[in-house]
Amino acid sequence: KPSTLMYHVTKRIFYDRTRGHVGIDIDSCVFCGVCAGKCPTGAINVDKSSKSWDIERLKCIQCGCCAEVCPKRCLSMENAYTAPSEGDVKDVFSCTSTR
Secondary structure, three states: OOOOOOOOOOOOOOOOOOOOOEEEOHHOOOOOOOHHHOOOOOOOOEOOOOOOEEEEEEOOOOOOOOHHHOOOOOEEEEEEOOOOOOOOEEEEEEEOOOO
């Protein structure tokens, strides 16, 4: 029997400690920029004036430093991977609530 999984036939099991990608609860974010300062690759950018947060997925090394230092705990390490893509991918999140 092969040791690999048949991709579309058998779904991959993600374990509890899998570090797939950084997730954010943007409505809880205060845009302090601590995560961007701690990111070793500079993948995160925070703009307090426009209340936006973005991450360049191909620069991110899934180390989890940003989630560890977030004072509001709005960042987390999701245990699933992002969808495959070509070229540079920048996910931009903007705050929808008015504070």
